Amino acid sequence: MENKRELFQVLTRRFGLLNKNCCSVGTVDISLVQSHILYEIDKQITPSMQQIAETIAMDITTFSRQIQTLIKMDLVKKTPSAADKRVYLLSLTVQGKFVATTIDVSMNEYLEEVFSHMNEFEKETVIRSIKLLNQAMSKSSVCCTPLI
Amino acid sequence: MENKRELFQVLTRRFGLLNKNCCSVGTVDISLVQSHILYEIDKQITPSMQQIAETIAMDITTFSRQIQTLIKMDLVKKTPSAADKRVYLLSLTVQGKFVATTIDVSMNEYLEEVFSHMNEFEKETVIRSIKLLNQAMSKSSVCCTPLI
DNA sequence: ATATATTACTTGCAAAATACAATTAATGAG
DNA sequence: CTCATTAATTGTATTTTGCAAGTAATATAT
Structure with a gap:
């Protein structure tokens, strides 16, 4: 059998690396979490x-401070x-929208x-597989209880 | 067409969440990065x-300090x-090996x-797809140069 | 062989990220 | 109207991070 964790570890590390280095747009430099925040604000409709x-x-307390930073920026x-x-x-400013879009495009x-x-x-197989995985994960119940 | 980023974002967020909450083994509590470090030390043979x-x-400087912490633990x-x-x-102690193994099993x-x-x-399709993806990513050249 | 550069790793900062506890303000339930 | 709940903020303390500068060992060049 496969070592599934190994496969996922490599995959997510690569994707994480990508995300990590791709967050400077022009003179604006944001962190990985900040880019995730922009992404989600952009996606949802007037979220709280x-x-x-x-x-x-x-x-939520960390988030509150991150939002303060993003507002200052x-x-x-x-x-x-x-x-x-x-x-x-929450919503994106014009500049925020630009940054989010640029990151997304890239x-x-x-x-x-x-x-x-x-x-x-x-x-097509790969895309379908990721969708399958996402579905399976959302169905899963055994998430994240402390071990032992 | 699909929004590929959306698919990956969801996938890696779910996997990240999993990792995040699954790092306490008995009385030992480690962070996500620390679990990654243990994982890699376990995998490689006497790595530097x-x-x-x-x-x-x-x-490397952050890493150096993390290792100091893990040695203290x-x-x-x-x-x-x-x-x-x-x-x-670097190598794992008996306890380190136990922690790494427990996390891996879980x-x-x-x-x-x-x-x-x-x-x-x-x-099988999904497993094969992830392998394909990992291969494709390792082949890729366009990684992570600053945008614009 | 000896000076110079490079490499592996560590420390000194200072900034950023994190999270628990406590607070404020607004809403909902009885 | 009172009390519990909820949304968000601040106080504070810890952890994480990474650049700059350091030490020591090795490799390279003259």
Whole structure:
């Protein structure tokens, strides 16, 4: 049988490496987590702080400070919710949108390049496999209880 | 067409989450990077500091300090190389080996559980796909130059 | 062989990231 | 109206990080 962990370890390390080095856009330099935050704000529709923090599994206090930094960098905007005054809705500024988009384009370009080493059939198989994996993982129950 | 980045982002986030929460073995609590370090020391044969640091793409100074911590925790051993006195060879202590093995077993159990949601054919397809991906990524050249 | 460069690793900082506890303010439930 | 809950922030302390500068050993060049 295969050592599945080995395969995943290598895969995620490579992908992590990619992410890591790809976060400077022009004069703007952001960290990996910050790029994840931008990505999620861009993806969700007027999310609250809690929502994003939960999605990327980040402690809310750390997240709060990261958002403060991103606001100072003029990449993120925080708007008080009309419906619930405790809540702040997050959105990207024009510059934030630009940064997020640039990173996204470049990531997809990189992935295209990776996939260019495969034939059409392999490409489709791989894509379908990742979808399968994502589904299987979301179904899984045994996640992350402390060992022993 | 697919949004490949989206697929990868979800996949690696899930896998990262898994890794994150699965690093306490008995009374020993280690961080994600520390578990990666143990994993690589276990895998390679008497590696040097440089070798491991490079494999997991970690700054050597940060790595040096992490090793100091792991030695204090009695998980890692540092032996001066006879061939080159600048070099230290890394190995796991008995306890370190136990921790690494326990984490590995549990990770593979989790992955088995994930794969249990697929049929035999899907399993094989997915495994083959990840191998393909890893190969393609290692072939790729366009990694990680700063954008714009 | 001897000076010089390179390599492996360590320490001195200073900045950034993290998370627990406690706080403020707003909302919901009884 | 009161009390519990929720969203978000701040206080504080720890950990992680990485550049710059250092030490010691090896390799290279003259």
